[in-house]
Amino acid sequence: MESESLKYDLKKVPKNRLKAWFGNFFYFYVMYLLSLQLFIYLIYKSLYEKSLVSGAILAFICTYQFYFAKRSETFIKFIKWLNFTQIFEDWTFVMEEPIQEKNSMIAFHPHCIFNIAFIWNNHINYEITPLASRVIYNVPFIGIFIRWLGISTVDAKNMKNKMKKGQNIGLLPGGFEEATLTSTQENRVYIKNRKGFIKYALQYGYTVYPSYAFGENKCYFTIEKFLSFRLLLNRLKLVGAYFISKYGWIPHHNFGIHTVIGKGIKLPQIVNPTQQDVNKYHEIYLEQLIQLFNKYKKEYNQGDQILKIY
Template sequence: MFSIFIVAAAYSPESGRARAAAGAFTLAVMLAMVTEVPGRPKDWKPWPRFCKLISKDLDGRSYFTAAELGGALDQIKPGKNLFAVHWHPHGILTAGYTWNLFWNFDLHERTGRIGFLCDEGLRRKMPTFRLMCDWYENKNRYADSATKEVIMEAMKRGDSLALLPGGFQEAVICARGKDRVYIKKRAGFVKYCLQHGYRITPVYNFGESDCYHTFRPFLSIRLWLAGQNIPASIMFGNPFCPLLPLRSTSLHSVVGPPLELPQIADPTREQVAEWHNKYMEALTTLFDKHKAETGRPDAVLELW
């Protein structure tokens, strides 16, 4: 890592080489500070000023054509609610999830304390992402790994949760202009909600699939890689920085009425399947209700 910065400084124009070297050294020190090494885990204190900068001064509405959250907001109850958010693809940003939910502090006032769950590798091992998540935390919100252990502990406390049940597979099946969710083989979150008596609130992000042009061949191979926790999604967004989404995108995230589940300490496969089917029906109903108002009247939701 350090060798990259040294080479970059060495090949800078001679007039700016000293400044380039100083900048490269500073950046290298910063990365070393946030990188986890054996025996020295890094946990950083929350930084409210950072959160204000992102949520107020650099929010999604300053980048996208639109970025808004709607739907059955008045039916959100605090505590014991799991928001199942559908997105595709993520690239660097899970755009709707990020701007319309994660950084939406007004939403957190409705939900009560809420945990946003993501891939464990991102949360724990990616230095800059880990730093941001540590800075983000306060009494109303936190970001953590979407592991069984984390989910179980959060549900014992009664926290609201938001997760992305489609995972990397939902990113892989993304095609611009299509609305696809990877859900038919994702029933684990339903079982957890039954065990702890949680409501499930479906959330769909209209416009998410238009954030990038995506690579579509070799789908079966890329789905297999996604199953190995490798994000095998290739996309091209903003021409000036392809990893960023297209600025012309409008992001309309909608929440549906909460699905009230019974509490069953040890649900059977049949009970999990029953409520999983009810969830997929609720998601489809939410999609069909809002697709016209978000500019996609002829869209069809594909359940994979």
């Protein structure tokens, strides 16, 4: 990868607002909201009204999702063509160095609501396998779109299988808890006790790249009260983030989203890392993430904010 390709700025790209708005409607309403409503409707018709037709449709779609749906280059090209990020005032992407061709792990922050930067950058700026929660992966109907995007699950078995092969992967270490912490007023990450990704990176000798998307926390109004209770819901694998924008599920867009991927942290391969090993390199990762945030925060309109660590 040439050095000039390490930075991408949407301001330099001609915008098609109408297509971008259609892309947002498709991505946030068709892929998520309408798909969920269709699933609930078919469940209701099948169980309450005993509709054989609805039951057959539900069974057919779920069978396709769980046994046949997979990454679709055609669907990914369609999402790229929609380019829904063009509704934002600006969209930049910076890599401090090229990503290795194998044995690379990109750790994204913050999760926020729809992790827009995570999904978009995976398919536009480099080719990695994005890993996400099994919950969203297995939600009927929504899971079809997730599979078409080439997203896989972040569970231990799947991660180990991919890392044994040296595949490059991207993940959101903060998970649901980091989504729950989303605040328009502060930059927050949930990482203190998230160390599993470091353990696996040590076991397979991966290079870990810390990444931060400045501005994504402003996409939605969120409920910030009752945080302890909402984090408790996350432990039960329930949603703890509640959000809305003035456009419903389509995000606010009168600002920029700026993603920076920092320099890689080359970890030694330790087949059986001790807790001390994990703690040591987790601390290095955390220091690098904070340094990355502090380095770019003024450039990307965060003023003197500090990165709050949970």
